[in-house]
Amino acid sequence: MNTNMLEKVLWDFGNDPSRVGRFQQNPDEYLSQYALSADEKRAIRELDVRTLSEHKVNALLTMMAFILMKGPQGMPEYMQRMNTPRS
């Protein structure tokens, strides 16, 4: 996975939170502006923070993006995903 590009996608959400709405309305169209593989798009679309973490995407960004998408109340789910190996 291209960690640099994945970090760019996540950082852009924090830098301009209006992007979150555009992403959530049409994830495929939103992600088409980035040079991402199918797997990378899936990881972003599904907020697969565990996989992103395993590919060394910075945890500051995975947490920030998850909270932007799910709200602060999403933290327990974030921690569960970070601590649950993918099957």
Place this chain on the structure above:
Amino acid sequence: MAEIVGGFVMAHDPLITGEPEVADSKQRDNVMAAFSEICDRVRALEATTAIIVGDDHYVLFGPHCLPSMLIGIGDLEGPVEPWLRIERGPVENNQPLARHIMEEGFDNGFDWAVAKVLTLDHATMVPTQLVARPTGMKVIPVYLACGVAPFIRPRRAHQVGQLIKKAVESFPSDERVVVFGTGGISHWVGEAQMGRVNEEFDRMVLSCVEKGDVESLIRLDNDFILENGGNGALEIRNFICAMGAMSGLKGKIKGRVICYEAMPQWITGLGFAELLAA
């Protein structure tokens, strides 16, 4: 000439101001008392400016540009985080001194990244809110790469501190300057172990600060820090920088621990110490 009259290491945990209610009340009171004691010391030192050394958390700077060392020389405002419960507004910079530190750096092999306009994050805003503002000090923000790789080398962070000292002492004014090394100590931010605090690691760091043993801190390798202190513990580079700025005539310093609290509710081991020329 201006002089560095004092130095401190302190926490910059955003939950201190952002979520005080989740903390154990006694521990919270001890942490706030530590900030209050630092304020008292700053007043006793008659300090006029605080150079606050912190680090970005992948908010101010992105993958397109990651400065190793940055100084804010112009307009400051903050915080960038709306949830910090600090009202966003201007922060008074000591622009002439900040520019002098920049120029001294350029003349001595330190290629600062420079911000003419800077929005501060919690790393510099929490100490600004809890110490600089109550004591009426101007602020010069310095950001070192501790939160996002590639990280500044610990030895380089120390050299930056020494550069800051040299620059302050060549500034033609009667400014009395304190240096804050902020962050840490152990915390895992956004990682699977978030909430873990390693008191043994934290007390080892504070012991090094107390003994003035900056070399031991410089020699800690990243793998050891990440395993024992978490990604947040790389912020001890900011401590190392402040210790560099406080080095006495023979490079000797010592520290006085003010407070330590292991606080999982604030996801951090919070340490505070005063740095003293030995």
